[in-house]
Amino acid sequence: MNTHPVTHDTPDLRARWHATTAAAGADPAADPGPYADRLLTAWAEPQRRYHTTAHLADVLARIDVLAPHAADPAAVELAAWFHDAVYRPDRSENEERSAALAERALPELGVDPARVAEVARLVRLTVTHDPAPGDTNGEVLCDADLAVLAGAPDAYAAYAAAVRAEYGFVPDDAFRTGRAAVLRQLLALPRLFRTPYGATHWEAPARRNLAAELAELEELGRAPGIRPS
Numbered sequence: 001m002n003t004h005p006v007t008h009d010t011p012d013l014r015a016r017w018h019a020t021t022a023a024a025g026a027d028p029a030a031d032p033g034p035y036a037d038r039l040l041t042a043w044a045e046p047q048r049r050y051h052t053t054a055h056l057a058d059v060l061a062r063i064d065v066l067a068p069h070a071a072d073p074a075a076v077e078l079a080a081w082f083h084d085a086v087y088r089p090d091r092s093e094n095e096e097r098s099a100a101l102a103e104r105a106l107p108e109l110g111v112d113p114a115r116v117a118e119v120a121r122l123v124r125l126t127v128t129h130d131p132a133p134g135d136t137n138g139e140v141l142c143d144a145d146l147a148v149l150a151g152a153p154d155a156y157a158a159y160a161a162a163v164r165a166e167y168g169f170v171p172d173d174a175f176r177t178g179r180a181a182v183l184r185q186l187l188a189l190p191r192l193f194r195t196p197y198g199a200t201h202w203e204a205p206a207r208r209n210l211a212a213e214l215a216e217l218e219e220l221g222r223a224p225g226i227r228p229s
Contacts, residue, residue, distance in 0.1 A: 010053065012057075013036075013040060013053060013056065013057060013060075014033075014040065016060060017032060017035070017036040017039070018032050018033075018036070020074060020077045020081070021078075021109055021111070023073075023074040023077075024074040024075065024077075024078055024111050024115055025110070025115065026106075026109040026111055027109060027110025030109045030110050032109060035105055038105075039081055039082075042085050042086070043055075043084070043085065045087070047087075047088065047089065047166070048087060048166065049163070049166045050159060050162035050165075050166055051087045051166070055084070055148075056080065056081065056084075058147075058148065059080045059083075059145055059147075060077065060080055062143070062144035062147045063076055063077055063144045065197060066140045066144060066195050066197055066198070067140065069136050069139065069140050069195045069196070070136050070140040071136045072118060072137055074115070075115050075118045075119050075122065076122065076140050076141050076144075078102070078111075078115075078119045079118075079119045079122035079123050079137075079141050080141060082098050082102040082105075082119065083095070083126045083145065084098060084126075085098045085101055086098045086101060089166045089169075095124055095127045096124065099121075099123040099124045102116065102123055103116060103120050106119060121138075122137055125138050125141065126141065126142065126145060129146060131194060136195075139194035139195050139198075142194065143193045143194060143195045143197075143198035143202070146193065146198075146202075146206070147193075147198065147206075149202070149205075149206035149209055150201070150202035150203075150205040150206040150209070151205075151209070153209070153212075156209040160213055163179075173221075176217050176220060176221055179213075179217060180214055180217045180218065183210050183213060183217070184214065186210055187207065187210050187211065192206050192207070193206070
């Protein structure tokens with residue numbers, strides 16, 4: 001696998017950041033450029049293999065599809081920018097630190113306090129991906145973030161390999177055990193996707209991919225010389 005993080009259309013992302021902050025009511029006198037620089041630098045850190053600018057661009061593209069469902073699409077887009085802005089695979093407080101970053105940065109750009117609070121709430125929601133009924137903003141962000149699970153088999157395999165690479169410091173047997181537990185938790189959910197579009201287009205293929213990966217992990221765990229997961 002490439003040892004460098006994936007980057008994706010940085011000029012396009014920069015232009016999108018400018019448009020999103022304007023739509024969110026940022027002060028026209030505040031320059032959003034330095035904030036784009038900091039965020040894009042964070043998204044391109046060397047420890048990232050899946051949580052890269054390509055993932056950010058993909059989530060934003062899915063939000064475009066789901067935006068009519070959201071009560072505040074601008075808040076959802078800002079939350080996408082911040083939701084993995086702080087990411088260390090060996091840490092458990094990434095979402096909290098990412099939300100805190102939004103709470104510091106967005107007021108400096110003049111974004112309304114209520115929208116800042118909503119962005120931070122949405123970022124924290126990505127800990128569980130479990131929005132409450134009627135939380136249309138949360139449904140859009142969570143569905144956009146999880147839509148990678150519904151990719152074609154080769155795309156899903158690339159996603160799974162990238163996740164494994166991010167956790168390269170974890171021994172194989174421990175990774176299989178932890179990953180299998182995550183997959184079982186996801187498969188046990190009554191619904192992976194909450195928006196009508198996600199339920200129609202992504203639910204079934206995502207479940208097929210998750211089940212196939214889990215079966216592969218379980219088979220590896222039973223292989224001779226490999227400790228069972």
